[in-house]
Amino acid sequence: MNHDRISLAGAVDAAERPSPVAPSHRSLALPAIPVLDTGRDFAIATLMHHKDRAHALLDEASGRYPARALQALDRVSRAWLVRWDNAHLPEIDTIAKTLDRPGAYFFSVNYEWGCTCRVAPSPDRQSARLTRVLDWLSPGLGSNLVAARVSGNPAGPFALLTWPGYTGVLQVMARGRFSAALNQAPMRKSVGLFYIDWAANRRRVWTMPHPTPAHLLRHVAEEAETFGEAKRLLTERPISTPAIFSLAGIHPSETVVIERTERDARVREGPTIAANHYEAAGWRGHARGVDSPGRARMMSGLAPDMDPTFAWLTPPILNDCTRLVMVADAREGRLIAQGYERDGPATRPLELSL
Numbered sequence: 001m002n003h004d005r006i007s008l009a010g011a012v013d014a015a016e017r018p019s020p021v022a023p024s025h026r027s028l029a030l031p032a033i034p035v036l037d038t039g040r041d042f043a044i045a046t047l048m049h050h051k052d053r054a055h056a057l058l059d060e061a062s063g064r065y066p067a068r069a070l071q072a073l074d075r076v077s078r079a080w081l082v083r084w085d086n087a088h089l090p091e092i093d094t095i096a097k098t099l100d101r102p103g104a105y106f107f108s109v110n111y112e113w114g115c116t117c118r119v120a121p122s123p124d125r126q127s128a129r130l131t132r133v134l135d136w137l138s139p140g141l142g143s144n145l146v147a148a149r150v151s152g153n154p155a156g157p158f159a160l161l162t163w164p165g166y167t168g169v170l171q172v173m174a175r176g177r178f179s180a181a182l183n184q185a186p187m188r189k190s191v192g193l194f195y196i197d198w199a200a201n202r203r204r205v206w207t208m209p210h211p212t213p214a215h216l217l218r219h220v221a222e223e224a225e226t227f228g229e230a231k232r233l234l235t236e237r238p239i240s241t242p243a244i245f246s247l248a249g250i251h252p253s254e255t256v257v258i259e260r261t262e263r264d265a266r267v268r269e270g271p272t273i274a275a276n277h278y279e280a281a282g283w284r285g286h287a288r289g290v291d292s293p294g295r296a297r298m299m300s301g302l303a304p305d306m307d308p309t310f311a312w313l314t315p316p317i318l319n320d321c322t323r324l325v326m327v328a329d330a331r332e333g334r335l336i337a338q339g340y341e342r343d344g345p346a347t348r349p350l351e352l353s354l
Contacts, residue, residue, distance in 0.1 A: 033145050033350040039152040046146050047165035053144040054164035060140035062103040070102035077105040088167045095165045114289020115183040116317050118299045120271035121252035127331035128248035128255050129304035130179035132171050133317050134324040141323040142339035142346040153222040159354045161337050168214025172221045175333030175354040178230050178249045182217050185242035186277050186285030213243035227254045234258050235265045244274045250331040273299045291316040308336045308349035
């Protein structure tokens with residue numbers, strides 16, 4: 001989500017939207033987040049089991065786009081995947097064929113969101129934990145969440161919160177290894193005018209022969225056997241667009257935020273936070289999301305409790321674009337999560353073990 005009125009769903013001013021509703025006991029009457037056990041083909045497996053959710057998401061996200069515009073965006077998106085021999089193209093082709101509607105390629109490689117994360121020791125200092133809140137302007141992402149426990153990976157199983165047919169990884173917990181999440185980085189300033197800078201950043205992606213940040217995080221979940229290996233890959237591997245990765249291992253000392261451009265990285269060790277602006281000195285850009293500095297300040301003072309009521313989730317971290325909240329502990333092999341929509345909780349809290 002982007003507070004400067006650029007989003008997948010179109011132009012909406014956050015200031016014109018009503019305040020969000022805080023968590024309440026009515027969560028008990030809400031639907032559960034479905035949990036699916038899959039192999040490495042989790043994107044296709046979740047789609048086949050939950051096609052209705054996939055179509056509901058595309059209905060919400062693409063409703064303001066003319067069909068011809070989506071078809072054109074699909075052509076450009078697939079051409080980019082072909083141009084750079086993207087490893088996930090066959091999978092995305094299968095998903096697009098199964099959905100049989102415009103928008104499948106575009107929404108596989110494009111994203112506009114705001115997020116707030118913290119990596120810190122657990123309150124008893126026996127492990128490291130990741131706290132993650134994801135915001136997105138498009139409705140439906142909270143109510144159509146699915147969880148997958150993915151086996152058959154070289155480095156071991158992992159659990160993730162995702163959406164049917166989505167081939168990337170945005171948040172993941174791998175027992176005995178690490179928990180990780182991806183935030184959108186601030187947009188580069190080219191001339192200082194937001195819409196011109198936005199277009200310039202999109203054109204830049206066309207020249208990048210690297211995987212998306214979400215596909216890199218998927219590779220790390222599948223291949224990295226330790227916190228150290230995950231940190232190295234997220235720091236060194238080139239990516240197609242700037243990103244911010246939050247990573248928590250299994251020991252209380254294993255916490256890091258990695259701020260990235262396509263080829264460079266700034267690493268912040270220890271208990272720390274990430275929103276949608278750079279904290280490292282010298283890097284600048286348009287901050288994304290609702291009050292990115294305010295979200296970061298509030299998150300920095302929160303304890304990473306595994307409390308499924310999420311009592312700490314209040315504005316500005318909670319806002320009407322909040323779609324997911326999660327706390328993960330890879331040492332325990334446990335995560336808690338809940339889906340949100342504009343008017344508050346959209347699912348019951350999920351407690352998932354791996």
